[in-house]
Amino acid sequence: MKEKLQTPEEQANLHIVENMNVNNLPVFMQNILSLAHTPAEKDMLLMSSLVACGSVLPNIYCRYGIAAKRYYPNLQLFIVGSAACGKGIANLALELVKPIHEKTPLIIPGDATYPAFYQTLARQHGRGYIHESEGSVITDIWRSSTANYNTALRKAAEHEAISRSRCREASVIEHPQVSMVLTALRMTSGECHSPEMEEKSRILFGKTNEALSCSDEDYQTAEMVGNKLILHMAQAYQLVKGTVKVEQPKVKPLDQKQILLSLLPEEFESKMLLDEAKSQGISRRTAFNWNDEWQEQGQVIKFEHGKYKKSRMTV
Numbered sequence: 002m003k004e005k006l007q008t009p010e011e012q013a014n015l016h017i018v019e020n021m022n023v024n025n026l027p028v029f030m031q032n033i034l035s036l037a038h039t040p041a042e043k044d045m046l047l048m049s050s051l052v053a054c055g056s057v058l059p060n061i062y063c064r065y066g067i068a069a070k071r072y073y074p075n076l077q078l079f080i081v082g083s084a085a086c087g088k089g090i091a092n093l094a095l096e097l098v099k100p101i102h103e104k105t106p107l108i109i110p111g112d113a114t115y116p117a118f119y120q121t122l123a124r125q126h127g128r129g130y131i132h133e134s135e136g137s138v139i140t141d142i143w144r145s146s147t148a149n150y151n152t153a154l155r156k157a158a159e160h161e162a163i164s165r166s167r168c169r170e171a172s173v174i175e176h177p178q179v180s181m182v183l184t185a186l187r188m189t190s191g192e193c194h195s196p197e198m199e200e201k202s203r204i205l206f207g208k209t210n211e212a213l214s215c216s217d218e219d220y221q222t223a224e225m226v227g228n229k230l231i232l233h234m235a236q237a238y239q240l241v242k243g244t245v246k247v248e249q250p251k252v253k254p255l256d257q258k259q260i261l262l263s264l265l266p267e268e269f270e271s272k273m274l275l276d277e278a279k280s281q282g283i284s285r286r287t288a289f290n291w292n293d294e295w296q297e298q299g300q301v302i303k304f305e306h307g308k309y310k311k312s313r314m315t316v
Contacts, residue, residue, distance in 0.1 A: 017225070026222070030050065033046060045080055045091045051076065056128070059178060062074075079185070105125075111132065111183075119149075122177060130179075133183050149165070261277060261281055296309075
């Protein structure tokens, strides 16, 4: 498959750090990003650092879905690029984990077989961080091992129990928390169509008892990063399928619906909602529809007829 070259505008739209207000990031993350020079290096360093940080936060989680299932900040990142494109900067993320690993074992070698992977993960109470600068090493392990390795990583992405049977004994790791950063040269057509890509479908290309609040700035940053990652993942799957067309969505800093919500007080009534909506040129019907969506998303709580209050988005 012949790869279509991107225009400068398309490349710029894929950048994450260049399209965000870096001052909204924590100071330590700003200091980390100062080590990168090009837009691509900044993006790779940001994402790999987020994965590394997520691997050392075992007590932070959010609840999602009807069953209120716990999801931890463990991500799996696969950085694909050409030679000499600066992928090596992602290795700095490993340095964030090493000091913690010295006190609480966390790192799992990327070239570990499935039995070694499972034993290490079990010994580390279900927590693990894999960092491999040669993605082909992991791919070779997946190809030569049984399907257990692929299955374990897919289940770990959902924090579902993984198990291993040996002779007459069987063991189970409940709620595994596995983070992973892989870097590799641009995939060939043969690699893209390999069975190992099934596992990569779960990978990003590219609680304590107290409640944590999410500010508008944090929400805006997270939303923008998510939108950019969707573009990166779609481009990765172009290599896999060769037929996927990536539409470049317009990423707004903060959409009109969220602006309206931010302008409302902590507690408001229907009349206040309509008055504020009217001042923003928003119709009555649209305002009520958005209010319904806020309630479905948990951003607004109805506590009396026609009376609402903003909720703290908790994780």
